[in-house]
Amino acid sequence: MQEELTLLQAINAALFDALTADQSVVIFGEDVGGNGGVFRATEHLQTHFGAHRVFDTPLAEALIAGLALGMSTHGLRPVAEFQFMGFIYAAFEQIISHIARMRNRTRGRLSCPLVLRAPYCAGIHAPEHHSESTEALFAHIPGLRVVIPSSPEQAYGLLRAAIAHPDPVLFLEPKRIYHSIKQAVDRQAEWPDLSLSHRVCIGTDLTLIAWGAMLAEARQATIWAQSNNISIELIDLVSIKPLDIDTILSSVQKTGRCLIVHEAARTCGVGAEISARVQEQAWDTLLAPIMRLTGYDTVMPYSKLEHLYLPNHHDMIGYIQKLMEYPE
Amino acid sequence: MTLHCIPFSPPQQHDNPFDLAQCLAPNLKLACALPEFATPEWLLDIYEQMLIVRQLDEKATILQRTGQLGTYPSSHGHEGISVTLGKTILSEDIFVPYYRDQGVLLQRDMRPRDILQYWGGDERANLHGNHRDMPVCIPIATQCTHAAGIAYALQYQNSEQVVVCSLGDGATSKGDFAEALNFSSVKNLPIVYVISNNQWAISVPLEAQTAAKTLAHKAYAAGCHAFRVDGGDVIALAHTFQLALDTCRTHQGPILIEAVTYRLCDHTTADDASRYMPEAEREAAMKIESIKRLEDYLHQENILNANKIKSLHSKAKQHIEDEAAAAAQLNEAEAVEIFDSLYADLPNELKNQRTHCIHKAQSCKKN
Numbered sequence: 242m243q244e245e246l247t248l249l250q251a252i253n254a255a256l257f258d259a260l261t262a263d264q265s266v267v268i269f270g271e272d273v274g275g276n277g278g279v280f281r282a283t284e285h286l287q288t289h290f291g292a293h294r295v296f297d298t299p300l301a302e303a304l305i306a307g308l309a310l311g312m313s314t315h316g317l318r319p320v321a322e323f324q325f326m327g328f329i330y331a332a333f334e335q336i337i338s339h340i341a342r343m344r345n346r347t348r349g350r351l352s353c354p355l356v357l358r359a360p361y362c363a364g365i366h367a368p369e370h371h372s373e374s375t376e377a378l379f380a381h382i383p384g385l386r387v388v389i390p391s392s393p394e395q396a397y398g399l400l401r402a403a404i405a406h407p408d409p410v411l412f413l414e415p416k417r418i419y420h421s422i423k424q425a426v427d428r429q430a431e432w433p434d435l436s437l438s439h440r441v442c443i444g445t446d447l448t449l450i451a452w453g454a455m456l457a458e459a460r461q462a463t464i465w466a467q468s469n470n471i472s473i474e475l476i477d478l479v480s481i482k483p484l485d486i487d488t489i490l491s492s493v494q495k496t497g498r499c500l501i502v503h504e505a506a507r508t509c510g511v512g513a514e515i516s517a518r519v520q521e522q523a524w525d526t527l528l529a530p531i532m533r534l535t536g537y538d539t540v541m542p543y544s545k546l547e548h549l550y551l552p553n554h555h556d557m558i559g560y561i562q563k564l565m566e567y568p569e
Numbered sequence: 570m571t572l573h574c575i576p577f578s579p580p581q582q583h584d585n586p587f588d589l590a591q592c593l594a595p596n597l598k599l600a601c602a603l604p605e606f607a608t609p610e611w612l613l614d615i616y617e618q619m620l621i622v623r624q625l626d627e628k629a630t631i632l633q634r635t636g637q638l639g640t641y642p643s644s645h646g647h648e649g650i651s652v653t654l655g656k657t658i659l660s661e662d663i664f665v666p667y668y669r670d671q672g673v674l675l676q677r678d679m680r681p682r683d684i685l686q687y688w689g690g691d692e693r694a695n696l697h698g699n700h701r702d703m704p705v706c707i708p709i710a711t712q713c714t715h716a717a718g719i720a721y722a723l724q725y726q727n728s729e730q731v732v733v734c735s736l737g738d739g740a741t742s743k744g745d746f747a748e749a750l751n752f753s754s755v756k757n758l759p760i761v762y763v764i765s766n767n768q769w770a771i772s773v774p775l776e777a778q779t780a781a782k783t784l785a786h787k788a789y790a791a792g793c794h795a796f797r798v799d800g801g802d803v804i805a806l807a808h809t810f811q812l813a814l815d816t817c818r819t820h821q822g823p824i825l826i827e828a829v830t831y832r833l834c835d836h837t838t839a840d841d842a843s844r845y846m847p848e849a850e851r852e853a854a855m856k857i858e859s860i861k862r863l864e865d866y867l868h869q870e871n872i873l874n875a876n877k878i879k880s881l882h883s884k885a886k887q888h889i890e891d892e893a894a895a896a897a898q899l900n901e902a903e904a905v906e907i908f909d910s911l912y913a914d915l916p917n918e919l920k921n922q923r924t925h926c927i928h929k930a931q932s933c934k935k936n
């Protein structure tokens with residue numbers, strides 16, 4: 242069954258199919274019930290599956306995370322929605338101190354098969370707190386998985402895989418591309434492995450690593466490079482935690498050049514971690530320094546200036562040129 | 570007509586339902602007829618179980634003082650609450666503890682040796698006890714939302730089980746508590762929240778914690794039922810817990826219970842309560858605490874005599890000595906424990922670290 246879906250529709254389809262497939266799946270969050278979510282990711286689900294399976298919580302983020310934990314240790318597979326990543330911080334304690342640790346704390350007696358969904362990243366001209374990309378905060382936490390889809394097809398499979406997975410998964414949705422790409426989604430296709438990065442195109446000159454909405458920019462830069470006889474290996478990181486370092490290393494060992502792009506702030510960003518690991522394990526194959534193209538170490542500006550904050554494909558092209566010219 | 574703004578006043582302490590439930594009053598008189606369950610055998614059993622908790626706390630404190638245990642929170646002043654609660658919750662119910670609940674855990678398949686293992690710094694202790702229960706929760710009040718989630722799962726599964734969530738008075742200041750209570754009421758969940766109000770949150774007295782007349786008042790805004798009960802009165806406690814559990818089991822929950830007591834010990838072995846706790850206050854509380862009160866009552870009723878009291882004390886002490894000896898015999902945890910329960914399957918990137926840790930453990934053993 243192939244359907245043309247946007248990323249948002251793919252998420253809705255994945256939730257629908259997960260609810261259909263498994264009676265223990267429940268969905269909750271703010272406005273996810275009758276309203277179907279502020280972005281409509283849960284549209285029609287309550288009508289279809291009933292208010293005991295798809296329901297609005299009171300407006301309380303720590304509660305949402307804590308509920309998910311308690312449900313997951315006692316037989317349910319909760320999929321909780323945070324309305325925006327910028328409001329997840331009240332649940333930080335629950336995520337870090339409990340969700341990520343319960344399996345370890347109880348030596349496997351209790352575990353948290355749950356998914357926390359949150360729209361993240363900039364580019365939709367939203368008010369303050371609606372545009373940040375703080376995936377690195379969660380990548381630092383042992384026991385969690387953090388994944389980010391970049392296409393409708395991938396979003397569908399990744400979300401199904403996340404819901405079925407025995408570990409707690411933070412599923413970050415690049416809301417900037419919720420509607421921008423339509424793609425044929427095969428709802429019968431095998432789900433991807435949550436821990437693996439995806440080689441979008443094979444190349445020999447430079448490894449370009451990006452994820453989420455940045456991948457669309459990276460694709461444009463890759464097309465430019467092709468027409469300029471630069472062969473880019475584009476990697477969609479997908480799994481922020483754990484890192485699929487083997488895929489990255491094997492690519493950099495081949496190309497000798499590595500550019501990491503993320504829209505999150507630079508300091509202690511996921512790019513820093515990738516860079517450190519490539520340096521530790523593939524330094525002898527490097528032809529140029531590992532470079533990062535990231536958001537600034539500033540507060541995310543309101544929408545008027547966000548285009549200046551966000552890396553784009555022009556910036557990427559500049560970095561690619563710089564890396565290809567190295568060491569001149 | 571003029572616009573009226575009528576100030577809303579919260580109910581006062583003497584208003585129902587926030588009167589303190591009491592049966593065995595501090596003066597050893599019965600404030601009501603003895604309930605049927607409170608037979609001499611039952612009272613003796615509760616008494617013995619409380620002695621065991623007291624002995625465990627004393628032993629653990631000695632072990633800590635002599636470097637054989639980590640920080641430990643005694644439950645002196647809580648024994649009546651925790652033993653009667655532990656006796657009332659069914660084995661198939663789910664208990665969500667905080668860190669001062671050893672008296673409950675001992676009624677739920679946890680052995681004193683397991684509790685010593687836990688506070689000795691060994692996570693394997695969390696494999697013991699009732700397998701449905703949550704492990705001890707250290708971040709204050711955060712367990713309340715887990716308990717609500719579990720209660721939702723039970724309701725979803727049409728279960729007859731009830732969740733009991735335990736917390737301290739300080740915990741009632743946290744959002745987690747308010748959020749959980751609020752949600753539990755919205756969904757009419759089968760859950761009993763039990764506050765052990767020991768008047769202190771480390772060094773912060775209750776009046777610095779809240780301006781509410783009682784902690785039971787906090788149920789008001791959530792639209793939840795509440796009981797207050799004398800935490801030194803095992804009969805009133807058992808009755809109140811039973812009533813609450815029955816109410817929840819018949820889908821008329823949730824319920825908030827404030828059990829009023831006094832912390833008769835340091836907050837933990839890392840604390841020195843003499844810095845802030847008025848001695849006179851503590852002494853007054855010592856006179857009415859649950860073990861002494863029940864002991865005096867049983868004595869007065871000729872159910873116990875001085876000799877029997879002495880022998881029950883020695884019996885409890887011996888039991889704890891045996892358990893502590895067993896705890897000391899535990900095999901050491903393996904290095905791989907740090908890694909092997911973190912994820913369902915260890916991610917590749919952690920495999921090197923795991924190997925490193927195994928080598929490190931081997932070289933530590935050699936040195």
Ligand SMILES: Cc1ncc(C[n+]2csc(CCOP(=O)(O)OP(=O)(O)O)c2C)c(N)n1
Nearest residue numbers: 669707708709737738739740767769770771
């Ligand atoms: C979120 C959080 N903040 C602070 C602490 C440190 N702390 C441990 S116990 C405690 C006091 C708790 O008092 P209460 O809830 O009344 O329980 P009690 O210890 O009196 O039984 C504090 C502040 C903690 N464990 N968790």
Ligand SMILES: [Mg+2]
Nearest residue numbers: 737738769770
């Ligand atoms: Mg207290």
